[in-house]
Amino acid sequence: MIAQPPIMMKSGSTIRQKVPIPVLDGYVTGMFYSFYGLPDGKEHFLVELGPKNTAKAPLVRLHSECMTGDVFGSQRCDCGPQLRESLFRINSEGGYLLYLRQEGRGIGLYSKLDAYHLQGQGMDTYEANRQLSFDDDLRDYSAAAAMLKALDVMQIRLLSNNPDKAAQLTANGITVTERVQTGTYQSAHNRGYLQAKVRRAQHTINNLK
Template sequence: MEVSKQANLPTKFGNFIIQSFREDNNKAEHLVLKSNELGAIPLVRVHSECMTGDVFGSRKCDCGDELEIAMKRIAAENGMIIYLRQEGRGIGLFNKVNAYNLQDNGYDTVEANNKLGFGADLRNYDIVGKIFDYYGIKSIRLLTNNPKKISEISKFVKVQRDSILATPNQYNKEYLKIKQSKLGHLLES
């Protein structure tokens, strides 16, 4: 793993320190945005890249809204965002757009991934453990609704779950139902 220098990143949500981590095996590059002080048990959001939601404000998912909620909370409470370059639950942007096409034709997100020959969620969290080691983190409050993420991250640190609930809209209501019914997401406070 290669680690970049740190730099200041002022945002509309608060001021962060940014640092990049490059994996050895596939050269994937991930980001950490952290507060100046992490505290004993930092608030952490492990967020997988969603260009359509994070950058373009897509209403088909809750990703961009969750990232915004996380940035506001971490700016106020101290902690970090680990931004993983694992677009489309690990299938990549090209395949994600193809999955969107299938969704436009009646498939849900899990069915669309399966129809394209992928599992429902192909993300890998090994780099997260290395990032925690780098910063000496042993316990976290994890902003997530995803039980798989809790299980995977618990391999590296002690995890206390902290709910992150974005407001549903007319375009993502079915998407959220599928996240809950087929992927087990904990979408109730």
């Protein structure tokens, strides 16, 4: 399909294309948006789900790509369950899921697998990143803010346990009226990973054992 001409909005980024796609085995249909002019030039996309609700700000999830968790159901993280929960909750309440192409907190898939190898030797996820000469978290959410602005969405309720997402969106001109926690998806394989996120990055995760 040839992309439609860009739809100009109040942002430097513009809508490139939008197309409805049935997801979750056809349980819901999301409107998928691609964009021109995102700050980092990556192919991030946004999925609009659920009813329009003018009574309160839309529910929004910034979900960083996780090939191992989202596609293969890896138990080393909680990404796959969080993605599925987000799709259902946003479809129920109305809002947007932004799928951001920044694998492994921004270090890329191959380096994430290297970090997994180091974690198998006893390092936590942040120690492994540092051993590979990366910062704890390289993710930049300015593209997420640009995507929301392209849809003229300036106020949101953020579905996240990560305070850095709210802080970066706020710094980029998006008002976060509420931060809504996701569920806790703990297993024997990801307990240390979740504990490290709480200890080192102040994630809000309830009922960790």
